Amino acid sequence: xxxxxxxxxxxxxxxxxxxxxxxxxxxxxxxxxxxxxxxxxxxxxxxxxxxxxxxxxxxxxxxxxxxxxxxxxxxxxxxxxxxxxxxxxxxxxxxxxxxxxxxxxxxxxxxxxxxxxxxxxxxxxxxxxxxxxxxxxxxxxxxxxxxxxxxxxxxxxxxxxxxxxxxxxxxxxxxxxxxxxxxxxxxxxxxxxxxxxxxxxxxxxxxxxxxxxxxxxxxxxxxxxxxxxxxxxxxxxxxxxxxxxxxxxxxxxxxxxxxxxxxxxxxxxxxx
Amino acid sequence: xxxxxxxxxxxxxxxxxxxxxxxxxxxxxxxxxxxxxxxxxxxxxxxxxxxxxxxxxxxxxxxxxxxxxxxxxxxxxxxxxxxxxxxxxxxxxxxxxxxxxxxxxxxxxxxxxxxxxxxxxxxxxxxxxxxxxxxxxxxxxxxxxxxxxxxxxxxxxxxxxxxxxxxxxxxxxxxxxxxxxxxxxxxxxxxxxxxxxxxxxxxxxxxxxxxxxxxxxxxxxxxxxxxxxxxxxxxxxxxxxxxxxxxxxxxxxxxxxxxxxxxxxxxxxxxx
Numbered sequence: 033x034x035x036x037x038x039x040x041x042x043x044x045x046x047x048x049x050x051x052x053x054x055x056x057x058x059x060x061x062x063x064x065x066x067x068x069x070x071x072x073x074x075x076x077x078x079x080x081x082x083x084x085x086x087x088x089x090x091x092x093x094x095x096x097x098x099x100x101x102x103x104x105x106x107x108x109x110x111x112x113x114x115x116x117x118x119x120x121x122x123x124x125x126x127x128x129x130x131x132x133x134x135x136x137x138x139x140x141x142x143x144x145x146x147x148x149x150x151x152x153x154x155x156x157x158x159x160x161x162x163x164x165x166x167x168x169x170x171x172x173x174x175x176x177x178x179x180x181x182x183x184x185x186x187x188x189x190x191x192x193x194x195x196x197x198x199x200x201x202x203x204x205x206x207x208x209x210x211x212x213x214x215x216x217x218x219x220x221x222x223x224x225x226x227x228x229x230x231x232x233x234x235x236x237x238x239x240x241x242x243x244x245x246x247x248x249x250x251x252x253x254x255x256x257x258x259x260x261x262x263x264x265x266x267x268x269x270x271x272x273x274x275x276x277x278x279x280x281x282x283x284x285x286x287x288x289x290x291x292x293x294x295x296x297x298x299x300x301x302x303x304x
Numbered sequence: 305x306x307x308x309x310x311x312x313x314x315x316x317x318x319x320x321x322x323x324x325x326x327x328x329x330x331x332x333x334x335x336x337x338x339x340x341x342x343x344x345x346x347x348x349x350x351x352x353x354x355x356x357x358x359x360x361x362x363x364x365x366x367x368x369x370x371x372x373x374x375x376x377x378x379x380x381x382x383x384x385x386x387x388x389x390x391x392x393x394x395x396x397x398x399x400x401x402x403x404x405x406x407x408x409x410x411x412x413x414x415x416x417x418x419x420x421x422x423x424x425x426x427x428x429x430x431x432x433x434x435x436x437x438x439x440x441x442x443x444x445x446x447x448x449x450x451x452x453x454x455x456x457x458x459x460x461x462x463x464x465x466x467x468x469x470x471x472x473x474x475x476x477x478x479x480x481x482x483x484x485x486x487x488x489x490x491x492x493x494x495x496x497x498x499x500x501x502x503x504x505x506x507x508x509x510x511x512x513x514x515x516x517x518x519x520x521x522x523x524x525x526x527x528x529x530x531x532x533x534x535x536x537x538x539x540x541x542x543x544x545x546x547x548x549x550x551x552x553x554x555x556x557x558x559x560x561x562x563x564x565x566x567x568x569x570x571x572x573x574x575x576x
């Protein structure tokens with residue numbers, strides 16, 4: 033998917049919502065456990081219920097790998113289901129991969145060709161040749177970790193280098209490897225003040241913003257600091273939507289939570 | 305596996321060789337393609353042929369993920385085969401994972417409980433809570449990326465922070481999270497001079513050293529700079545061993561290459 037298509041979808045739905053499919057078998061309604069593939073059965077209902085409010089889905093690979101090859105199969109089915117039924121929705125494999133070039137090339141094929149995702153999150157620590165293999169696919173995106181939403185973001189990302197923070201060094205250096213048609217950055221919703229500075233540094237790039245909801249980030253503060261002329265934000269919510277209920281009404285309740293966020297997003301888009 | 309067991313195996317075999325199982329279907333002997341699972345068939349022969357010279361095997365997850373759920377199944381079978389037949393050999397899942405705590409906990413279960421590996425490589429960028437979930441398993445190890453073997457190691461790892469390089473900050477900070485019975489570090493063989501400084505900084509820790517062979521690192525230089533009283537090194541070779549031949553003699557030829565490295569290692573252990 034290219035940037036024009038993504039922006040068109042945002043404008044059409046008046047939403048920049050990404051629904052995180054961090055599906056945990058211990059948290060889904062227990063009656064689904066009798067299905068052949070409970071994870072996929074759950075995802076399918078969540079996808080159908082929230083697709084009208086969301087412009088992106090983001091399965092996190094860890095939640096599938098934990099079930100081994102069967103889990104990986106559930107992930108394959110999930111992404112194929114989205115792409116077959118909602119081809120206009122952007123799919124992010126939240127995998128945080130990154131290795132030497134030869135190896136990253138395999139991750140890129142796994143995620144873009146194998147899973148069919150539109151984008152992948154990558155860790156920057158190993159530098160350009162660990163990111164480059166992900167850049168060689170038409171209409172596919174690389175989302176580089178810059179300032180993450182977790183407490184551990186304090187450990188290295190705020191270190192002072194070259195007169196600024198390491199995360200700023202990552203942002204500017206990685207942005208020199210690919211433009212805003214191919215690269216996005218992860219910036220946690222738990223850092224709203226930094227978001228304003230990041231938006232000044234990179235006026236064009238989309239930012240994937242996790243951490244709204246369960247992790248405590250505030251949507252309005254994110255929008256106020258992060259929106260640009262194209263919108264430029266994908267704000268993710270996982271647990272707050274997909275686990276809104278864990279009975280037979282879970283999909284309806286997920287849709288309600290997704291709609292609430294979409295309405296808030298719509299107000300912010302109008303304001304801008 | 306604990307440190308005493310690992311050191312005992314090193315002493316017994318007079319080897320600190322790790323064989324990297326980066327199995328690429330395009331590089332294995334073509335007659336194996338008629339097997340039901342060519343990747344596993346190849347690995348099985350490589351494992352049986354080289355186990356007497358190696359103290360560790362290191363499958364890189366990218367080379368399995370590229371084949372989707374089937375590839376993940378080949379990886380599961382490979383690690384289970386090693387653990388059943390060579391329980392004394394250390395198995396490293398080279399996965400370079402790392403995410404927020406809640407998610408890293410799933411990666412840890414995937415790799416330690418699901419795959420049954422003894423160790424996993426992790427990326428440091430997201431800090432303590434991204435690494436911590438991997439530390440909560442008895443006799444399991446975390447191997448943190450410090451100074452990687454690739455060209456991209458120049459992009460961020462050598463940045464100056466707090467009067468030293470970022471990789472040194474990673475080494476000292478991460479070493480405060482777990483001791484040398486639970487944590488190792490990745491230091492590429494392509495940086496032999498830095499290896500001496502790293503050994504001074506961390507006299508006790510094992511270092512996993514990739515980059516000997518295809519990537520140009522020199523074993524003797526690594527040994528001269530990196531060995532400690534326990535050995536303290538696991539030197540990995542992948543392509544130089546597993547693709548030594550691609551006809552029906554591939555396993556014998558892999559064994560010969562592994563033996564050559566083991567002999568060199570033995571000389572270095574005696575010298576020390």
